[in-house]
Amino acid sequence: MSELDNFRRETRAWLEDNCPAGARGPGPIPIGSTKVALSDDSRIWLERMIAKGWTVPTWPKQYGGAELSKAEYGVLIEELSRINARSPLTGRGVNYIGPTILELGTDEQKSRWLPMCARGEGAWAMGYSEPGAGSDLASLATKAVLDGDRYLVNGSKIWTSDATECDYIFALVRTAPEKPKHEGISLVLIDMDQPGVSVSPIRLLSGKSPFCETHFDNAVVPADDVIGGVDNGWTVGKRLLQFERSTHAGINTSGSQGGREVSSPVRGILERYVGIDNGRLADTGLRKRYLEHSINVDAQRLTQRRAIEESQARAPGFTSSAVKLTNALNLQEADELMMAAMGTTGMTLTDDSEDQHRIAAMTRWLYQKSLTIAGGTKEIQLNIIAKRVLGLPD
Numbered sequence: 001m002s003e004l005d006n007f008r009r010e011t012r013a014w015l016e017d018n019c020p021a022g023a024r025g026p027g028p029i030p031i032g033s034t035k036v037a038l039s040d041d042s043r044i045w046l047e048r049m050i051a052k053g054w055t056v057p058t059w060p061k062q063y064g065g066a067e068l069s070k071a072e073y074g075v076l077i078e079e080l081s082r083i084n085a086r087s088p089l090t091g092r093g094v095n096y097i098g099p100t101i102l103e104l105g106t107d108e109q110k111s112r113w114l115p116m117c118a119r120g121e122g123a124w125a126m127g128y129s130e131p132g133a134g135s136d137l138a139s140l141a142t143k144a145v146l147d148g149d150r151y152l153v154n155g156s157k158i159w160t161s162d163a164t165e166c167d168y169i170f171a172l173v174r175t176a177p178e179k180p181k182h183e184g185i186s187l188v189l190i191d192m193d194q195p196g197v198s199v200s201p202i203r204l205l206s207g208k209s210p211f212c213e214t215h216f217d218n219a220v221v222p223a224d225d226v227i228g229g230v231d232n233g234w235t236v237g238k239r240l241l242q243f244e245r246s247t248h249a250g251i252n253t254s255g256s257q258g259g260r261e262v263s264s265p266v267r268g269i270l271e272r273y274v275g276i277d278n279g280r281l282a283d284t285g286l287r288k289r290y291l292e293h294s295i296n297v298d299a300q301r302l303t304q305r306r307a308i309e310e311s312q313a314r315a316p317g318f319t320s321s322a323v324k325l326t327n328a329l330n331l332q333e334a335d336e337l338m339m340a341a342m343g344t345t346g347m348t349l350t351d352d353s354e355d356q357h358r359i360a361a362m363t364r365w366l367y368q369k370s371l372t373i374a375g376g377t378k379e380i381q382l383n384i385i386a387k388r389v390l391g392l393p394d
Contacts (some may be wrong), residue, residue: 004072006077011076015080016083019085019258020032020041020044020045021041022047023045023086023088024083024084024085024086024117025084027042027086029087029089030037030046031089031091031092031093031120031123031165032089032093032119032120032121032124033123033167034123034167035123035166036123043049045088046088049055049088050088053065053066053067053118055088055094056098057072058070058073059118059196063118064118064119070239070308074308091120092123092126093116093168094117094118094121095247096124096240097113097189097227097240098113098114098117098246099243100187100227100228100236101114101169101227104228104239105228108191109280110226121161122148122166123165123167124167124168125163125169125170127142127157127160127169127214128157128172130156130157131213135379138181138185140155140185142156142157142171142173142272143173144175144186149222149224150221150222150223151169151188151221151223152218153173153216153219154216154217155173155216156213156214156215156216157169157216158211158213159211159215159374160199161210162210164199164201164209164212166192167191167192167193168190168191169214170187170189171185171188171216172233172237173186173188175226182234183234184231185231185234185237186226186229186230187235190216190221191220192214194219194220195220196219197214197215198214198215199213199214200215204366204370234249244376245321245376248324248374250323251308251319251323265338265361266290267290268336269361270290270341272357273341275342283341286340286341289337289340290357293330293334293337296333300326303323303326308318321385321388322381322389326382329336332369332371332372335364338364338365339361339362342358344386345358346358
């Protein structure tokens, strides 16, 4: 028996003994927020996985990881999926800023921040876009002025997901306004639990408010909490985006990709509203669309696996844009199929206890319109794919 086979056998046995029933199946995955209470089983699951180093399995042990190889990491994900276990921890701490610090931070920054991320001691928001700087991110105006051994930050960030529940925010700020716009930017870490930070939720079409606007009024940042060097934020920020897009694409081996592949409800909705005729969906048009969708989903999974196996770094490079985009489009097509099956009966959010499937599908359809905006718009991803993946001329 090979070492990998032994690892699988030991991992399977440990997961069976240690994953609580309440951490299996659908349910919320902790993002590390000190403002959100966990269920008893989620807390037990998180604590046990922290002890194993499996909240960030590929990170060095000194920072809270387990130093698993890519092959071992793949086995762990497969075994988690086998018992329908949820990831013990997710979010921007373990998937975005943590890997960025691991790659570009100083030794002191790694020792300070990475163990905290690995233990889920604080949730992170992302401060990139501004009311006047979206796709043209380099036009950002939020300023950080050095004041002794600290920076004072003033300005606003928009679309800061989950900011009402976050403890920290990593933000791109302008530290040298006299320099060309791409050269005077730094990435800083800001404690949100201070008088200089306030958050305003943004109500979305779906009725929920995961997105927010975050305001800084002389918010204090220790000078030691600049990641990757002062005025080098454009380079650092782009690398972080690759970690973000790799997470959205399902190909991030640098953090906590997640243990369970969430089953799509599309098949159940189609059968419920369209019906079955001789073992097949009764509507031929929707049956054809669903078949094409299923083929695309399988192709996506194979591409994810190949991208992970071929990547040499902790996160794939520009390939992440292609896989992220196709993943988002597949998810949106699943939503469109469900809405087509429900017809006009699905076009309402009126609370109806007799048909929670319809309400859930409608809410999902509205929310997931954001998938081709969040993490870089569809148009930006297509530009990256054309220039960086396909090598097409400008």
